[in-house]
Amino acid sequence: MSGVWVFVENKQGEIPAVAQEAIGAARKVADGLGQPLTGLVLGQGVSGVADAAFNLGVDAVVGADDATLAHFRVEAAGPLAAKLVGERQPAVFVVGGSTYGRDLAAWVAADLDAGIVADGINLKVEGGVVKVTRPVYAGKLLADVNVKEGLQIITLRSRAFPKAEPVGKSGTAEWVSAVVSEDNIPTKLVGFAGKEGGVSLTDASIIVSGGRGVGGPEGFAPVKELADTLGAALGASRAAVDAGWIPYEHQVGQTGKTVSPDLYIACGISGAIQHQAGMRTSKVIVAINKDGDAPIFKLAHYGVVGDLFKVLPALSAEFKKRLGS
Amino acid sequence: MKVVVCIKQTPSTTAVLTVDAGGNVKWDDPGGKPNVLNPWDEYAVEEGIRLKENHGATDVIVLTAGSEESQEALKTSLAMGCTEAILVSDAAFSGSDTTGTARILAAAINKVGGVDIAIFGKQAIDGDTGLTPMQVARKLGWTPLTYVSAIKEVGGGKITVERLLDDGKETVTANLPVVISVVKEINEPRYPSLMGIRKASRAEIPTWGAGDLAVDGGAGAAASKVDWASIYAIPPRVGSVQMITADSVEEQARILADKLFEEKVI
Ligand SMILES: Cc1cc2nc3c(=O)[nH]c(=O)nc-3n(C[C@H](O)[C@H](O)[C@H](O)COP(=O)(O)OP(=O)(O)OC[C@H]3O[C@@H](n4cnc5c(N)ncnc54)[C@H](O)[C@@H]3O)c2cc1C
Ligand SMILES: Nc1ncnc2c1ncn2[C@@H]1O[C@H](COP(=O)(O)O)[C@@H](O)[C@H]1O
Numbered sequence: 001m002s003g004v005w006v007f008v009e010n011k012q013g014e015i016p017a018v019a020q021e022a023i024g025a026a027r028k029v030a031d032g033l034g035q036p037l038t039g040l041v042l043g044q045g046v047s048g049v050a051d052a053a054f055n056l057g058v059d060a061v062v063g064a065d066d067a068t069l070a071h072f073r074v075e076a077a078g079p080l081a082a083k084l085v086g087e088r089q090p091a092v093f094v095v096g097g098s099t100y101g102r103d104l105a106a107w108v109a110a111d112l113d114a115g116i117v118a119d120g121i122n123l124k125v126e127g128g129v130v131k132v133t134r135p136v137y138a139g140k141l142l143a144d145v146n147v148k149e150g151l152q153i154i155t156l157r158s159r160a161f162p163k164a165e166p167v168g169k170s171g172t173a174e175w176v177s178a179v180v181s182e183d184n185i186p187t188k189l190v191g192f193a194g195k196e197g198g199v200s201l202t203d204a205s206i207i208v209s210g211g212r213g214v215g216g217p218e219g220f221a222p223v224k225e226l227a228d229t230l231g232a233a234l235g236a237s238r239a240a241v242d243a244g245w246i247p248y249e250h251q252v253g254q255t256g257k258t259v260s261p262d263l264y265i266a267c268g269i270s271g272a273i274q275h276q277a278g279m280r281t282s283k284v285i286v287a288i289n290k291d292g293d294a295p296i297f298k299l300a301h302y303g304v305v306g307d308l309f310k311v312l313p314a315l316s317a318e319f320k321k322r323l324g325s
Numbered sequence: 326m327k328v329v330v331c332i333k334q335t336p337s338t339t340a341v342l343t344v345d346a347g348g349n350v351k352w353d354d355p356g357g358k359p360n361v362l363n364p365w366d367e368y369a370v371e372e373g374i375r376l377k378e379n380h381g382a383t384d385v386i387v388l389t390a391g392s393e394e395s396q397e398a399l400k401t402s403l404a405m406g407c408t409e410a411i412l413v414s415d416a417a418f419s420g421s422d423t424t425g426t427a428r429i430l431a432a433a434i435n436k437v438g439g440v441d442i443a444i445f446g447k448q449a450i451d452g453d454t455g456l457t458p459m460q461v462a463r464k465l466g467w468t469p470l471t472y473v474s475a476i477k478e479v480g481g482g483k484i485t486v487e488r489l490l491d492d493g494k495e496t497v498t499a500n501l502p503v504v505i506s507v508v509k510e511i512n513e514p515r516y517p518s519l520m521g522i523r524k525a526s527r528a529e530i531p532t533w534g535a536g537d538l539a540v541d542g543g544a545g546a547a548a549s550k551v552d553w554a555s556i557y558a559i560p561p562r563v564g565s566v567q568m569i570t571a572d573s574v575e576e577q578a579r580i581l582a583d584k585l586f587e588e589k590v591i
Contacts, residue, residue, distance in 0.1 A: 011492065018491075074459075074469065075468070075469075098491050099471070099472055099489075099490045099491045100490070100491070102455060102456070102459075102471075103459055103469070103471055105456075106423075106456040106459035106460050106463075107459055107463060107469075109423075109424060109456070109460065110424060110427060110459065110460040110462075110463035110464060111463055113424060113542060113550075114424075114550065115422060115424070115549075115550030115551045116422075116423065116424070116456060116551070117551060118453075118454040118455065118456055119453060119454065131554070135453065136451065136452060136453055136556065137336065137342050137350070137352075137450070137451055137453070138338065138450050138453065139559075140342045140559070141342055141344065141350065141556055141557065141558060141559065142556070142557055142558075142559055143553060143554075143555065143556040143557075144554045144555045144557075145551060145552065145553055145554065146551070146552050146554060147550055147551055147552070148550055148551065148552040149550055150550060186468045186499050186500060187468060187497040187498065187499045188497060188498045188499070189495065189496075189497055190485060190496040190497060190498055191495070191496040192493055192494070192495045192496070193493050193494045194492060194493040195492055195493050200491060200492065202491060205590075206590070206591070230591065248474075248489075248508075248509060248510040249489065249510075251509070254338055254364065254450060255364055255365065255509045256509070262590040263585065263588075263590040263591065273338060273339055274338045274339075277338070283588075283590060284585070284588050284590045286581065286585070287566070292568075297566050297568075298565075298566070299562075300566045301564070301566060301567065302566065302567050302568075302569060302581060302584055302585075303566045303567070303568045303569065304568070304569050304577055304581065305568065305570075306574060306577070310574045311574050311577065311578070314574040314575050314577065314578035315578045315581065315582070317575075317578070318575070318578040318579055318581075318582045319582060319591075322582060322586075323591075
């Protein structure tokens with residue numbers, strides 16, 4: 001077994017942040033092992049994706065360009081990835097932890113009976129083995145984990161690794177055929193409703209979140225205004241979601257999304273342990289709460305004790321002035 | 326229609342965890358119960374029960390592979406309304422990696438027989454891997470439907486679900502049998518009823534061991550390909566919160582903005 005493979009996820013011909021991070025992390029692993037890095041590109045009309053992957057530093061691309069792979073379906077992508085990885089026998093397969101990537105990695109691990117470590121936040125090569133640091137128990141503890149024999153499959157937490165930088169490399173991709181025909185894909189797509197606008201929580205470098213303290217659905221207006229001013233994603237505590245003030249996909253925490261933005265601004269959120277589970281790895285945390293004893297201040301780097309309905313408009317005005325937005 | 330719900334008992338969300346000198350994880354929850362039904366699995370159990378109430382499922386069998394103590398989580402599920410519980414427990418199974426766990430669960434689901442839908446939670450809050458449902462689907466050779474946020478239709482050997490993905494909501498139809506993993510949006514789990522609790526406390530839960538299951542491929546520590554070399558507490562954060570105080574919110578906003586530009590996070 002030799003070489004490192006990375007899944008180059010793509011959406012409408014673009015490589016999303018989660019895959020750019022995976023390429024960057026995998027590049028370091030490949031260099032640590034002194035082995036080449038191969039990008040796995042699956043999709044339709046993806047020759048540009050292969051070029052972009054080379055430019056981000058992969059040494060080779062193995063890809064499939066097929067209508068069955070246009071919209072990601074694990075029943076089409078999984079068998080092909082398992083076949084290719086099984087035949088080419090890389091030592092390591094790195095996959096970004098998007099919903100798609102996690103499905104694909106688990107599929108390949110099951111089919112190849114390979115060891116898999118999920119949700120890495122740090123990778124270190126030691127004696128040919130990739131040691132993966134990952135949070136466990138909702139981020140209350142850390143673990144160093146590795147695959148002890150055979151293929152090492154690793155998925156990565158979003159935003160835990162820097163994105164690969166363009167290196168100006170180019171190359172020729174190797175294209176292979178799909179292995180599952182449309183008739184043999186057991187699920188039939190009925191519809192897909194893409195997210196309307198807004199920044200995705202897991203990709204966001206800034207998140208502004210509102211909790212029960214916003215008081216109602218209209219109370220999210222100043223939270224949203226600050227988020228829009230900063231180009232940030234909109235988050236929420238479970239209390240706000242359960243009250244029906246904002247949809248579930250905005251929920252941060254143990255039973256919502258795990259995020260690690262550069263900046264997390266918690267507004268009217270007390271900072272329950274279950275909320276912390278989803279955001280404690282944020283680089284800089286700001287808390288705005290009228291209760292100076294709220295637990296969120298134990299976690300925050302900066303705190304403002306005050307009424308969010310006064311503080312947020314002032315902050316939005318200040319940032320509008322400075323950012324010219 | 327026969328439904329199996331796979332669940333796991335985990336430390337409570339408020340449990341305080343420590344790692345002893347031998348590297349073993351211990352926990353306690355001074356204010357509450359240290360062990361609970363994995364929160365994501367509450368949604369799986371609820372959805373199983375709803376398949377019985379609304380879609381004519383005859384059996385809703387709750388299943389876990391774990392220690393004797395996991396009976397507690399099985400009983401919670403029974404008290405909520407599952408019709409039957411099975412504990413898969415054997416010293417030979419302990420120390421399995423997710424692939425090994427998937428082989429065990431697939432063998433148990435096969436032993437139950439005639440199952441149309443296996444429901445899982447999105448992830449378990451101890452290992453937090455979220456790998457098991459997909460891996461079980463592969464071991465069974467059934468269609469995986471992960472991140473399900475709504476079951477739209479079941480009947481005529483088919484199921485239509487909505488899946489909550491990173492970039493949107495997908496609606497798909499598949500033939501049964503399927504493996505489903507659910508997210509919180511799917512429902513609001515009920516509380517166990519008093520009568521349910523009484524019934525569950527008297528329930529005799531069968532235990533299946535290694536001798537009862539035809540596990541295809543290995544399981545347990547010897548077959549695990551993953552080495553949990555070390556688990557440790559997160560190094561404590563240096564520094565504490567810096568409170569922004571000033572005479573007016575405008576002034577506070579100005580100071581905070583300065584800080585955030587200095588931190589280079591904006
Ligand atoms: C199994 C389980 C899973 C859970 N999963 C999650 C999860 O994924 N995510 C999550 O968030 N929670 C989760 N919770 C819930 C969690 O325990 C808390 O109940 C929840 O996070 C509280 O939300 P909150 O901070 O918005 O509300 P509260 O705790 O009620 O806090 C509201 C805060 O707003 C402040 N406030 C009020 N008015 C104002 C104002 N005008 N200006 C400024 N501040 C104001 C108050 O001082 C208070 O601190 C979970 C719980 C359980 C049991
Ligand atoms: N030992 C187990 N027994 C039964 N179900 C399990 C077990 N481990 C995991 N699961 C199920 O698989 C889901 C995902 O778990 P995990 O992959 O461990 O994060 C959980 O929510 C459970 O529904």
